[in-house]
Amino acid sequence: MVVGGDAGGGLRGPGSAVADTVAPVNANTSTWSPAPTALLTDHYELTMLQAALRDGTALRRSVFEVFSRRLSNGRRYGIVAGTGRFLEGLAQFRFHGERLEFLERTGVVDATTAQWLADFRFSGQIQGYAEGDAWFPNSPILRVDGTFAEACMLETYILSVLNYDSAVASAASRMTSAAGERPCLEMGSRRAHDEAAVAAARAAVIAGFTGTSNLEAGYRYGVKTIGTAAHSFTLLHNDEQSAFRSQLEAQGLGTTLLVDTYDVDAAVRKAVELGGPELGAVRLDSGDLVAQAGRVRDLLDSLGNTKTRITVTSDLDEYAIASLAAAPVDAYGVGTRLVTGSGVPTSSMVYKLVARENSAGELEPVAKKAAGKGSVGGRKTALRRRDAHGVATHEIVGVDTVPVDDGDDRPLMETFVRDGELVDGWTGPAAVERARQRHAATMAELPRAASRLSEGEAVIPTVLVS
């Protein structure tokens, strides 16, 4: 598979093929790994650790769970993303060098705790929902079994990764659902923090986007990258004609020409004149896209360019995409609204201690009672109940019990880390491709009402059993 240079959906780029939209994740030879992650956490995780080390409770066996109490903004489902990124970062969650010195020098921890941190290596179990799967209120999205010390310290880092990546994937899934068979392209890097942009590209591809403009995401995760030219390229040249000619010569006839720098109709005529019938696509980035797309399609057809595609890229979200369903548009480029979660810029996932060893050495459920923020104690396991046609009907969450599969159900808890060791297949480019397939399968399994964009209830109810 070739990573092409075509913002028009990857179907016409030089060297690309239709298959690109089906498998936008490539095998990858990158040796990239994240920078040290252990200080991407809150100060209080370490002050709690220190107090617990002193009073002897630090090594109590504990169970922490990631879940959310609600789907924000009346969404029908959420999509899990970020687990692979977290697992990649977990390998770098170590305390040494300047960072450890910083903690001791500034008094965050004392010498005893610093020594403990220097020797720290996560040795517990991590299970949870596969990336790309759907989540609902109270789904046990990730579960960490270990000592209080090791499980507590991961809180902030786990939530940072899952809350952002899942926010983007959840929005992206609504967009690809609204787009139907038309490809969606991720172009939001400039409207997200520079590193968040890479995570957003990864999450978007998991949720069905067919490519991203973000090169670092291509490098790290093997996802298909796309792009041709901006308005500045046209403005750089003496006239639009020179810019189009240069782009066609450098990128081939399959490229996408941006036609709204000056006058759209005139630009389309120039594009066809220079590119001929094989011109790949034109891009519209402003104005009333429904009206413009219709006019440009008519013009292209009247000039004989019936196969030249139309890509639109101005302030799109799932609603705008849905409103363009009847317009002659061939691909959607989505930016700002995607990387900011389309109104939900962060997920509402929390990480809570749900059980811990008591003085007698037994695991005991625990829960806080705080107003509006209470939680359900006990270790959770989940499956998705499905009817005889394979359609999801309930999210079944067992509390201190494993719910029984009635024959058509799908167990949801995968094992990511066993005794501190990463289980193969959940990190790197392979994990992105696996998550993309999981997302597609999950969407096929959810009831049709999942694709409703209007506000409402979760598309399936969560049932807690014990």
Place this chain on the structure above:
Amino acid sequence: MVVGGDAGGGLRGPGSAVADTVAPVNANTSTWSPAPTALLTDHYELTMLQAALRDGTALRRSVFEVFSRRLSNGRRYGIVAGTGRFLEGLAQFRFHGERLEFLERTGVVDATTAQWLADFRFSGQIQGYAEGDAWFPNSPILRVDGTFAEACMLETYILSVLNYDSAVASAASRMTSAAGERPCLEMGSRRAHDEAAVAAARAAVIAGFTGTSNLEAGYRYGVKTIGTAAHSFTLLHNDEQSAFRSQLEAQGLGTTLLVDTYDVDAAVRKAVELGGPELGAVRLDSGDLVAQAGRVRDLLDSLGNTKTRITVTSDLDEYAIASLAAAPVDAYGVGTRLVTGSGVPTSSMVYKLVARENSAGELEPVAKKAAGKGSVGGRKTALRRRDAHGVATHEIVGVDTVPVDDGDDRPLMETFVRDGELVDGWTGPAAVERARQRHAATMAELPRAASRLSEGEAVIPTVLVS
């Protein structure tokens, strides 16, 4: 200055002092520098480069500017943040090794362009608004003078950094303005992408926050970190009393005890019983904060703990902070709403080519005409017009001219990079402290109406002169 262990505002932490709230940025011995940044960009920057290299326009002298057409959500002003982070990243904006091989292997660039990239080093000029200063519609926030090739390539990275960091700083400034003399503490890491969380902490401190929970921000930028304990620490122990006792022993009487895990009144009584009159603070993280703060204050006072402070931390934003102005609250911990820009998760800054060399070798203004997205061609310079009392009255933007200082004005364009070399003082911990001071001075200079939280017009109008 000591980085204390007190979520209660840093005024009572062991070893901390009142001065902490005045100078929350410390000198720092970290040798941290960002990972390679050159691929944190959009594919099309490099396809444009390649086409321009082929057609001979790549080396045309060009001027790109960062600006925004509007203040989102009826805000009265924006705050610039991120410039220092961008400048730190600029030094790592080089193409080599695996990343360069990736670009060539996947066909993003050809061998000629790859060779050009291998030799690339930014050699132009970068000027703009100081971090911490205010920006308004059409303010020339950052201006890059160089060849098209080198200036074009920086687009995505510059915008990623400035759009996110400025979104957080702009929200943070409204929060510290609403909080008045009471300290605001940044605690949002878990609701932002893991690296964005570090940038958010930095931006919050620039806009007047007195500390952050984010340890990596403390390590990289010397900002004060704060934190004591979460609900999980209470739940870990056999009872609340054991947890409080352990925390007081480990962190000292100046610590902040979290009192809403079970029953607030009972917890406050236990806290006072164990901590005595020197107990630093209690923290409320749920419920009706106005009512709770009043009741807890009365209870503390009735128990003789008149100096024990109250920190609140549940879903705060600038509006909630303002509504708590009359409540007996001593410090605000702000999370989700801060790191997501309080309704504006990204700034609307764009990066546009405004002038470039023509065939005759002269610099010529350029601008696109796209519907609703037009721009003003020409190289901009700005100053803030002030009246005889030093109060800002206008943002004066000169288009291809330098506006004349009328005696009370303040020039706004600082020089960050000269002939490719970083100018001292705009990166690292020193830049954060400098930006914090710039923000405080700017806020003192803006009209009082700047602090209005209601939607409205920019607090001063922007006037373009030519």
